[in-house]
Amino acid sequence: MTPAMQVLMREIERAWDGFCAALYERSDVGAAMAALDDPVALVNMPAMTGGNDRAEVRAHLADEVVGHLPADLARARVSRTVDTRRLVDEVHWTFTHDRPLPWLLPGLAPTGRPATVLAISVVHVRQGRIATVRTLWDDARLRRRLLDPAS
Numbered sequence: 001m002t003p004a005m006q007v008l009m010r011e012i013e014r015a016w017d018g019f020c021a022a023l024y025e026r027s028d029v030g031a032a033m034a035a036l037d038d039p040v041a042l043v044n045m046p047a048m049t050g051g052n053d054r055a056e057v058r059a060h061l062a063d064e065v066v067g068h069l070p071a072d073l074a075r076a077r078v079s080r081t082v083d084t085r086r087l088v089d090e091v092h093w094t095f096t097h098d099r100p101l102p103w104l105l106p107g108l109a110p111t112g113r114p115a116t117v118l119a120i121s122v123v124h125v126r127q128g129r130i131a132t133v134r135t136l137w138d139d140a141r142l143r144r145r146l147l148d149p150a151s
Contacts, residue, residue, distance in 0.1 A: 002122050004109045004138065005084055007147065008084050009082045009083065009084060009131070011086075011125075011128050012030050012045070012082055012085075012086075012087050012123075012125045012128075013080075013082060013087060015125055015128055015129060015130055016035075016087050016089070016125070017129040017132065018031075018035050018131055019032050019035040019036070022034075022035065022076065022079050023061065023065060023066070024069065024073065026062060027066045027067070027069065029062045029066055030037050032061055033057070033058055033061070033128050035129060035140040035147070036054065036057065036129060036130050037125075037126050037127070037129035037130060037131040037132075038054055038100055039053060039131070040052070040053070040054055040113050040130065040131060040132065041053070041057075041131075041132045041133070042057045042060065042132070042133040043133070043134055043135070044104070044135045045134060045135060045136045046136065046137060046138075046139030046140075047056070047103070047104060047105070047106050047139060049064060049075060049102065049103050049106060050105075050133075061104065063102075064105045066080065068099060068100060068101055068102055068103060069114075070095035070096055070098050070101070071096070071098055072094075072095055072096050073093070073094075073095045074093070074094045074095065074096075075091050075093050075094075076092045076094075077089060077090070077092075078090040078092055078118070080090065084120065085124060085125065085126075086123060086125070087121075087122075087125065088117065088120065088122050088123070089121045089123070089125045090119075090120050091118070091119050091120075091121065092116065092117075092118055093115075093116065093117050093118075093119060093137075094113070094114070094115070094116045095114075095115055096112065096113070096114050097110050097111045097112060097114075097115050097146050098110055098112060099111050102139070105139075105143065105146070106143070108143060108146065108147075111146045111147065113145075113146050113149055115142060115145065115146055117137045117138065117141075117142045118137060118138070119135055119136065119137040120135070121133060121134070121135045121136075122135075124135045
């Protein structure tokens with residue numbers, strides 16, 4: 001691997017980590033949007049939430065994510081794979097389902113129960129900016145655990 005490739009891979013990690021920090025730690029939609037390319041697509045696969053252009057993504061982040069993050073939301077990276085165009089993160093999320101989560105569990109009323117879910121995000125970066133994000137998690141299992149903790 002060349003030094004130039006290593007620099008590019010670090011830039012990809014910085015773009016994604018900056019986006020996640022802006023969104024999940026600071027609830028700063030403007031800073032999160034600054035990390036995104038144009039055009040951009042962000043889709044949460046099981047829930048089919050997100051957007052397929054800047055306006056849709058901004059509306060999704062502002063209306064469905066920020067303000068709808070659980071008070072105790074925590075994430076821990078399990079693994080990361082990076083090449084010169086993509087990053088794949090496997091992240092373990094934990095939270096209490098204390099509010100509606102239209103970005104994660106649309107239509108499910110708060111249960112007050114603790115939740116854990118493993119999510120995989122595939123992030124494509126173009127010229128240092130995020131072009132696409134596809135996130136996948138086991139939606140059916142998460143819903144089942146929240147609705148029937150004995151399962």
